[in-house]
Amino acid sequence: MAGKTVILVVGVTGSGKTCLIRRLKQNKSSQKHEKKHDYQTTETSGFVPTKIDDHTFGEVGGKLQPLWLDYAQDVSGIIFVIDVRAHGRLTQAAVYALQLREQTQVPFVLYLRRASSKQQCAHLLSQWLLEDFRFICALDGQEGDLEEIHDFVKSLH
Numbered sequence: 001m002a003g004k005t006v007i008l009v010v011g012v013t014g015s016g017k018t019c020l021i022r023r024l025k026q027n028k029s030s031q032k033h034e035k036k037h038d039y040q041t042t043e044t045s046g047f048v049p050t051k052i053d054d055h056t057f058g059e060v061g062g063k064l065q066p067l068w069l070d071y072a073q074d075v076s077g078i079i080f081v082i083d084v085r086a087h088g089r090l091t092q093a094a095v096y097a098l099q100l101r102e103q104t105q106v107p108f109v110l111y112l113r114r115a116s117s118k119q120q121c122a123h124l125l126s127q128w129l130l131e132d133f134r135f136i137c138a139l140d141g142q143e144g145d146l147e148e149i150h151d152f153v154k155s156l157h
């Protein structure tokens with residue numbers, strides 16, 4: 001059955017959820033080949049499912065943060081997107097991530113977008129007291145982040 005594994009994709013407004021799902025759908029392994037129109041988005045409202053192979057990636061926009069937990073009920077895993085350059089929203093994003101992981105039992109991964117290095121990601125995680133979180137460090141302009149998402153998805157039941 002297509003779309004049987006549902007992965008919830010959450011994160012604060014503008015963190016990059018819609019664009020990430022779009023890249024997954026187009027299987028764009030490199031951000032270097034991006035076209036400008038690929039990244040023109042509007043705020044997501046409600047739950048937006050995107051089927052990719054055997055999986056459904058369900059985005060819930062940042063505006064609906066109070067409902068993330070409700071949407072997390074029947075999913076196989078959660079991808080929490082953080083834009084590490086959105087300085088004004090980082091602390092809030094980290095608190096939301098911590099709360100959501102505490103309240104859910106399914107595999108959870110942080111996707112740290114626009115990171116400058118793995119060390120920067122590790123430093124941020126320790127600053128936020130999230131050292132034990134599984135994370136994907138999406139380095140600016142480099143390949144490999146989608147493969148890590150595929151690995152996460154493959155590990156889900």
Ligand SMILES: Nc1nc2c(ncn2[C@@H]2O[C@H](COP(=O)(O)OP(=O)(O)OP(=O)(O)O)[C@@H](O)[C@H]2O)c(=O)[nH]1
Nearest residue numbers: 012013014015016017018019039041043044061062
């Ligand atoms: N060039 C580039 N821009 C990105 C990328 N991801 C996000 N952006 C920019 O960030 C903006 C917001 O990204 P979205 O993916 O819409 O953010 P979102 O997390 O879905 O936001 P909500 O739906 O409002 O919660 C986009 O319109 C782009 O301008 C990316 O991978 N590359």
Ligand SMILES: [Mg+2]
Nearest residue numbers: 017018043044
């Ligand atoms: Mg969106």
